[in-house]
Amino acid sequence: MIQALMLSAAAGLSTGLGGLIVWFLRRPSARVMSFSLGFAGGVMTTVSLSDLLPQAVTMYAQTMSRAKAGFCTASLCGMGMLVAWLLGRLLPERADAGNADEQRVYRTAFVTAACVLAHNLPEGVLTLFTSYADPRLGMMLTAAVALHNIPEGIAVAVPVYCASHSRLRAAGYAFLSGAAEPAGALAAFFLLRGLLTPLFLNGLIALIAGVMLWVSAAELFPAGVLCKESGAAACGISAGVLVMSIGICLV
Secondary structure (H helix, E strand, C coil): CHHHHHHHHHHHHHHHHHHHHHHHCCCCCHHHHHHHHHHHHHHHHHHHHHHHHHHHHHHHCCCCCHHHHHHHHHHHHHHHHHHHHHHHHHCCCCCCCCCHHHHHHHHHHHHHHHHHHHHHHHHHHHHHHHHHHCHHHHHHHHHHHHHHHHHHHHHHHHHHHHHHCCHHHHHHHHHHHHHHHHHHHHHHHHHCCCCCCHHHHHHHHHHHHHHHHHHHHHHHHHHHHHCCCHHHHHHHHHHHHHHHHHHHHHC
């Protein structure tokens, strides 16, 4: 059990490792802000469309027809989008932000961190359970998840840094998002072990993919363009898609 928890922690904390990039950045400009928001959106869109949703369809297809698997996955993805929209309506603006654009960027950075944290919870459960059942397979899964989580840490930390101008806060958000992986996995293992079936976790992954897609389309991409550096935002989107695609291909 200790080894399984350590592997889950290593996978999760690689998100914080990606967040350390903020210590190498200068004071954020509008161009850096646009690029970082676009990058975060590119990462989240790619991991949803190229990894989470195909994984969900494949898992469901083991117990039902391919058409039903696709319908279930699409339905859960749509539910995730609806949840993201409802949460976005409830999320308050930051009171001390200077203007509407700064409020939008801060809000978007917070939502991005929350999405990655939510994504890490079921991922941590899968890593812990796999490592507990088969340590060798668990080590391979840990390496794969760690490669995924590094660009996700960048996607969390840079927008937070641009919004708050605090490197410590940005790195802290990234590490907090990663720490949710082993903490949530450990709690789930002891409290919800009987309920956490592979199909349930698979549905949760599809739901979170919908949340991430909505946040990318409704928060990250528009906020990047609002910074009046649409070219930098487009470059950030392209870089996020490229980096995340490479990470997915490597594992």
